Amino acid sequence: MSQMTSIQSGLPHRGVTARHIVAMVISALIFGATIYISRFVPIKLGTVQVLYPAAILAPLFGVWFGVWGSAGLVIGNILSMVVVGMNPAIFPLALLAQFIMGFVPGIAFRKVRFEGTRDRIVFIATVTLGMMVSTVLVALNLALIQKIPGNVVWGTIWPWMQVSNTLSAAIFSPILFAWMSDYMNKSGLFFKRFLG
Amino acid sequence: MQLYYPSNSLLHYLHGFTKILVFGLLFTFIPLFMDRLASLAGLLLICLALFIYIRPSRWHWFLLIPVLILSFTMSLSYFLSDAGGTLYFQADLGYWKVIVSSSNIETSLKFMCRMLIWCLLFFLILFTTSNEDIVMGLKKFGLPEFVTLSVSLALRYWSLMIFDVKTVMDAQYVRGVDFRSGNLYTRSVRFASTLVPVLFVFLKRFRTTSFALTLKGAGRKNKRTYYYNPRINGLDKRVILNGGLLFAAWLVLRCFFTL
Numbered sequence: 001m002s003q004m005t006s007i008q009s010g011l012p013h014r015g016v017t018a019r020h021i022v023a024m025v026i027s028a029l030i031f032g033a034t035i036y037i038s039r040f041v042p043i044k045l046g047t048v049q050v051l052y053p054a055a056i057l058a059p060l061f062g063v064w065f066g067v068w069g070s071a072g073l074v075i076g077n078i079l080s081m082v083v084v085g086m087n088p089a090i091f092p093l094a095l096l097a098q099f100i101m102g103f104v105p106g107i108a109f110r111k112v113r114f115e116g117t118r119d120r121i122v123f124i125a126t127v128t129l130g131m132m133v134s135t136v137l138v139a140l141n142l143a144l145i146q147k148i149p150g151n152v153v154w155g156t157i158w159p160w161m162q163v164s165n166t167l168s169a170a171i172f173s174p175i176l177f178a179w180m181s182d183y184m185n186k187s188g189l190f191f192k193r194f195l196g
Numbered sequence: 197m198q199l200y201y202p203s204n205s206l207l208h209y210l211h212g213f214t215k216i217l218v219f220g221l222l223f224t225f226i227p228l229f230m231d232r233l234a235s236l237a238g239l240l241l242i243c244l245a246l247f248i249y250i251r252p253s254r255w256h257w258f259l260l261i262p263v264l265i266l267s268f269t270m271s272l273s274y275f276l277s278d279a280g281g282t283l284y285f286q287a288d289l290g291y292w293k294v295i296v297s298s299s300n301i302e303t304s305l306k307f308m309c310r311m312l313i314w315c316l317l318f319f320l321i322l323f324t325t326s327n328e329d330i331v332m333g334l335k336k337f338g339l340p341e342f343v344t345l346s347v348s349l350a351l352r353y354w355s356l357m358i359f360d361v362k363t364v365m366d367a368q369y370v371r372g373v374d375f376r377s378g379n380l381y382t383r384s385v386r387f388a389s390t391l392v393p394v395l396f397v398f399l400k401r402f403r404t405t406s407f408a409l410t411l412k413g414a415g416r417k418n419k420r421t422y423y424y425n426p427r428i429n430g431l432d433k434r435v436i437l438n439g440g441l442l443f444a445a446w447l448v449l450r451c452f453f454t455l
Binding site: 029 | 259260262266273274307315319342343345347349351357392396402403410
């Protein structure tokens, strides 16, 4: 019996399954749609959006779907670019930043035990650090590929991203997490392990 | 999302892989390393000629409007730094200084040209390639199947998602939620009433998708669920060769001239 294959025994086989793909697609669609809607706010700092509500959702997908949700964020960002004709090939570091925005909270949520206030502070600090690293990557993309002057990138755009990305995620992501996690658990989509 | 339209241009007959490689990657690098406005403007005209060649419909031409607005608003950031040249206007806004000089205008125009070239190149791919062919093209690059399948599903569900949101909004409208009057805040609050139903519609749809994918054998090796598999033909090989030669010629020219 122990030599039975996963298909014979009816047990789910290891590797990528429909569940993982669906998690990626859900993250991609919701994240992509949020970026797409806010893309048309007519104030830009380089290629960076002044309002970026998608940053609030990014940590949630990392927490709910682990690495698959983080990969979905990259696909979602590509999708939102494709729809308006922007070429994703010129935003490699910005795409990596989207992945980190989900990856760091996802891994932190599974490593921290949440037994006391200190654990919660460690979790929030890790998520904030992850958001800051991702904004650095976006700024580097602007400076190196879009060739926006360094003083504009590091003096205006990067500090603003701490408000539009880091601060807004720090305030609104926990609220959304508390509100929506119940729905995710009931739907059976929550991933207990980071790798699914 | 259906940007593709069938036509008889040469680009419509090419494999998705060829178009992604030539227009999405090789030609994308050319404007990145171009520093002269005249060269960028010339390349923009070539891209525009190619765009006209694929005969887009009026609706497809309208898609250039958001691209123009986006590239213009993005290019305004260059006026926050001093690039030198003849000064036309300067405003001190405390922390920021808005400087309009000849060099700033040139840098800003260069950025706009680059963005427009990239967008046109990308539209060449999207308008002439069906979603299925884009996925087949990505597969040829050796991307794992779960990635191409996710991209394919995301492209398919994009339009379905818009449809779902409209359905829920109509249902809420029948119940008395008015999305067409009130100020921005009131409308936003009313719009929020659609979020939870939309989420449930999505989750229901994705549960069905999950079952369908499982039945289709997603993630299993040696399954035979793909019957559409276009081959790279002679035309593709010639286009890839010519694209590669053009790219190499540009690299050589760049060594001798400032482009």
